[in-house]
Amino acid sequence: MRASSLLLVLGCTACLDGIGEPGVLPLAGGATTVIDRSSNAYSFPAPNLSDEELDLHLEGDVAFEAVFVSPPATINPGLGPVFNNSACNRCHVRDGRGLPVAGQGPLGSPLLVRVSASDGKAVVPGGPVPVPGLGLQVQDHAIFGATPEAQVELAYDEVSGRYGDGEPYTLRRPRISITLANGEPLSAAVLSSARIPPPVFGLGLLEVVPDDALRELADPQDGDGDGISGRVNEVWHRAESTTRVGRFGWKASEPTLLQQAAAAYANDMGVTSSLFPEEDGSYELALETLTSAAFYTQTLAVPARTALEDPDVQQGEALFVDVGCVACHVETLETGEHEIDALAQQRIHAYSDLLLHDVGFDLADGRTDYFASAMEWRTAPLWGLGLAQTVLPYAGLLHDGRARDLAEAILWHGGEAERAKEAFRTLPASERAALLAFLRSL
Amino acid sequence: MRSLSGAAAVALATSLVTACVPEEHVLPGLDDPQIVIDFTDQVVVPTYALLAERVDALHTSAEALAQAPSDATLAAAQRAWIAARVPWEQSEGFLFGPVNSFGYDPALDSWPVNHTDLDAVLASDAALTPELIANLQENQKGFHTAEYLIFGIARSKTAAALTARELEYLTAITAELAAVANALANSWTTSVDGNPPYRDLLAGAGEDGNTAYPSLSAAVQELLDGMVGICDEVANGKIADPWDEHDPDLVESQFALNSIADFQDNLRSVENVYTGAVPSAGTAGRGLGSWVAERDAALDARVRSGLTAAITAIGAIPPPFSIAITDDAADDELEAAQLAVRALQATLEGELQPLVLR
Numbered sequence: 072m073r074a075s076s077l078l079l080v081l082g083c084t085a086c087l088d089g090i091g092e093p094g095v096l097p098l099a100g101g102a103t104t105v106i107d108r109s110s111n112a113y114s115f116p117a118p119n120l121s122d123e124e125l126d127l128h129l130e131g132d133v134a135f136e137a138v139f140v141s142p143p144a145t146i147n148p149g150l151g152p153v154f155n156n157s158a159c160n161r162c163h164v165r166d167g168r169g170l171p172v173a174g175q176g177p178l179g180s181p182l183l184v185r186v187s188a189s190d191g192k193a194v195v196p197g198g199p200v201p202v203p204g205l206g207l208q209v210q211d212h213a214i215f216g217a218t219p220e221a222q223v224e225l226a227y228d229e230v231s232g233r234y235g236d237g238e239p240y241t242l243r244r245p246r247i248s249i250t251l252a253n254g255e256p257l258s259a260a261v262l263s264s265a266r267i268p269p270p271v272f273g274l275g276l277l278e279v280v281p282d283d284a285l286r287e288l289a290d291p292q293d294g295d296g297d298g299i300s301g302r303v304n305e306v307w308h309r310a311e312s313t314t315r316v317g318r319f320g321w322k323a324s325e326p327t328l329l330q331q332a333a334a335a336y337a338n339d340m341g342v343t344s345s346l347f348p349e350e351d352g353s354y355e356l357a358l359e360t361l362t363s364a365a366f367y368t369q370t371l372a373v374p375a376r377t378a379l380e381d382p383d384v385q386q387g388e389a390l391f392v393d394v395g396c397v398a399c400h401v402e403t404l405e406t407g408e409h410e411i412d413a414l415a416q417q418r419i420h421a422y423s424d425l426l427l428h429d430v431g432f433d434l435a436d437g438r439t440d441y442f443a444s445a446m447e448w449r450t451a452p453l454w455g456l457g458l459a460q461t462v463l464p465y466a467g468l469l470h471d472g473r474a475r476d477l478a479e480a481i482l483w484h485g486g487e488a489e490r491a492k493e494a495f496r497t498l499p500a501s502e503r504a505a506l507l508a509f510l511r512s513l
Numbered sequence: 514m515r516s517l518s519g520a521a522a523v524a525l526a527t528s529l530v531t532a533c534v535p536e537e538h539v540l541p542g543l544d545d546p547q548i549v550i551d552f553t554d555q556v557v558v559p560t561y562a563l564l565a566e567r568v569d570a571l572h573t574s575a576e577a578l579a580q581a582p583s584d585a586t587l588a589a590a591q592r593a594w595i596a597a598r599v600p601w602e603q604s605e606g607f608l609f610g611p612v613n614s615f616g617y618d619p620a621l622d623s624w625p626v627n628h629t630d631l632d633a634v635l636a637s638d639a640a641l642t643p644e645l646i647a648n649l650q651e652n653q654k655g656f657h658t659a660e661y662l663i664f665g666i667a668r669s670k671t672a673a674a675l676t677a678r679e680l681e682y683l684t685a686i687t688a689e690l691a692a693v694a695n696a697l698a699n700s701w702t703t704s705v706d707g708n709p710p711y712r713d714l715l716a717g718a719g720e721d722g723n724t725a726y727p728s729l730s731a732a733v734q735e736l737l738d739g740m741v742g743i744c745d746e747v748a749n750g751k752i753a754d755p756w757d758e759h760d761p762d763l764v765e766s767q768f769a770l771n772s773i774a775d776f777q778d779n780l781r782s783v784e785n786v787y788t789g790a791v792p793s794a795g796t797a798g799r800g801l802g803s804w805v806a807e808r809d810a811a812l813d814a815r816v817r818s819g820l821t822a823a824i825t826a827i828g829a830i831p832p833p834f835s836i837a838i839t840d841d842a843a844d845d846e847l848e849a850a851q852l853a854v855r856a857l858q859a860t861l862e863g864e865l866q867p868l869v870l871r
Contacts, residue, residue, distance in 0.1 A: 107734065107738075108727075108728070108730070108731040108734060109609075109731060109734040109735040109738045110609045110610075110613075110735060110738075111609075111738050111742075138619070138623065138650070138651065138652060140627045140629070140630060140650060140652055141627075141629060141630050141633075141650075143629065144627060144629050144630075146625065150650070157650060157651075158619075161616065161619070164613060164614055165613065170614065170615075175644065175647040175648055176616070176647065177615065177616035177617055177619070177620035177651075177693060178615060178616040179616070212648070213648075214630070214650075215630055215633055215634055215637075215639075215648075215649065216633065216637075377727075377728070378727070378728070457727070459724075460724040460725045461724075461725050461726065461731065463614050464610055464611065464614050464708075464711055464714060464725055465614070465705075465706075465708045466614075476724065511724070511727060
């Protein structure tokens with residue numbers, strides 16, 4: 072049943088091509104692209120997987136949904152003792168974002184807070200320094216009989232501004248308060264950074280973009296003088312015990328999806344694995360489960376764009392280039408060779424260079440992560456962005472979910488993106504609307 | 514808690530991708546917004562309202578049981594549990610929106626029950642405050658933990674066997690269950706945290722500024738994905754998983770022996786979406802089916818007969834389902850039920866979807 076349907080998909084890709092050709096649907100994820108604009112749009116397996124790969128993907132789907140419980144148990148033991156949530160898909164809702172919510176409600180804590188000390192001994196070379204009693208992340212839930220490390224509360228302050236034509240807007244700046252288990256507030260000396268879960272589709276393609284391609288896009292000293300630098304993060308690869316290009320996470324602090332998945336199991340759910348073992352070297356998660364969960368995130372399809380015939384969308388696409396967004400949100404990347412054929416040598420439109428950029432004081436978290444400074448974030452991929460609030464109603468954008476819509480997300484940009492942000496802010500209303508229409512078509 | 518299974522995802526993706534030939538985009542598919550409006554207001558909202566009402570009644574019956582345990586109050590609680598399952602299972606044909614994004618599905622309907630943690634809490638002397646219950650994992654509360662406490666293994670529970678601590682725990686979790694069911698119902702009809710009610714997003718599909726459903730077709734796709742998804746889940750998950758493994762622990766509603774009714778109500782959920790009506794809530798509107806009938810009466814008849822056949826075939830499985838999956842003598846009926854649901858799913862994907870989404 073599955074094999075025959077896959078052939079149809081492969082046959083179809085011939086009628087679609089790259090970006091910028093009128094009347095032709097750009098394949099955001101190359102041959103891994105699917106057409107669906109429902110809330111399931113991030114959840115399809117890449118249509119070009121082999122039968123065996125599809126089986127592994129489906130195993131990974133089960134792993135991604137598995138709810139962990141306190142040990143000992145017959146099914147999925149290993150949760151905690153402290154944690155943020157109990158299953159991958161509790162945070163990555165329908166393989167997309169999670170809401171900026173922390174606390175004891177039915178959502179658990181999709182919003183989590185990374186912490187580190189400003190000096191001391193890092194866990195791995197070059198990495199952040201753990202905070203005594205907290206480690207590198209605040210786990211605000213605990214299994215029965217244990218105590219959460221802290222309680223995280225989130226409030227917002229309103230920030231007013233005006234577009235160039237005088238139209239007012241309001242942004243909201245998050246204010247996080249952390250109360251430790253002993254009732255004391257978290258010391259101001261601790262570096263902290265709140266994050267929402269990012270979408271997990273299309274990640275395998277990003278993993279396969281060659282290191283050299285990213286280094287070529289990088290311009291750490293702004294040698295070309297365009298005001299945009301772009302730096303590769305260099306992070307610790309646990310399995311190889313060496314430094315590699317960082318790609319995943321809001322600050323590109325993980326080199327591979329396997330390590331990203333293992334880090335999430337360990338930090339978000341308290342589930343240890345071979346890459347993040349217990350102190351005595353033992354671990355809870357079978358390597359096959361970890362591998363299949365990582366494979367799942369490698370092989371989720373990318374949704375195709377929509378509304379290409381809309382003149383606003385077409386105008387907005389041109390403005391996206393003119394305004395300068397593409398300096399970091401690079402439209403097209405090419406993947407290299409890979410053992411998963413479906414991901415190899417694909418022309419993809421992620422709208423990211425996967426590099427670190429300084430986006431200003433307003434977005435800064437004050438916490439460094441390997442080479443990423445307090446003000447630097449990895450360029451967020453924009454593919455599928457128009458579906459953000461279809462997949463997750465009321466989804467917030469940016470690393471901590473503060474932006475309630477696309478315009479707010481743009482308006483928060485600063486630093487290297489200040490000029491592009493200002494260009495957007497001072498566009499006539501109709502052109503701002505067109506640019507947003509383009510983003511919604513992604 | 515469930516999501517679109519892989520098989521359904523592949524099938525959906527395939528049928529949609531194959532419709533990618535550019536000129537097909539201009540042919541009209543479903544273009545009547547009233548169908549999405551009535552789906553929202555006459556199917557989803559009343560189903561969740563009924564759920565909230567019946568879960569409230571379940572909590573009330575649990576309190577009555579705790580105050581005066583007897584076989585009569587236990588039987589009343591059991592009846593209330595079964596009644597509350599009907600709107601829940603009839604909502605599973607549209608498992609999108611707040612039920613998912615606010616975590617209400619796992620909060621209501623997680624299984625299998627985590628007996629280790631349940632026993633630990635029961636054995637402790639911890640005060641069962643709402644805060645403590647809120648902190649517990651979903652697999653030790655919600656519908657199925659309440660089911661375990663009220664029915665016991667294979668409906669063996671007697672009032673005399675219920676301890677005071679179990680009754681205290683039962684009322685604590687039915688209180689939370691009621692709060693969640695009401696929050697779910699309210700999320701569709703009232704503003705939450707300054708956001709528009711979800712009802713407005715779906716019923717307003719295609720209106721300017723709608724960031725969730727910028728086109729009517731996106732909302733229609735949502736309806737179809739939901740119908741197809743639950744067919745796939747019933748045939749290839751709820752029936753197949755425990756049957757393939759011959760494992761009663763994988764059976765949904767194994768304590769109340771209510772699985773067959775659950776599965777039938779899942780198919781009635783598809784029927785409700787298709788007809789735009791919820792008989793158990795007394796609501797009716799312009800259904801997808803009426804639009805189909807105007808264009809292809811034969812297809813409309815095939816969908817309706819497919820629904821009836823699937824519900825009938827599931828009803829023919831010899832009860833209880835948890836025994837049937839380990840009894841070779843029931844294999845024919847189990848297979849027939851699976852085939853009937855899969856046939857319906859094939860009609861929805863292969864015929865209905867191309868008509869409404871072209």
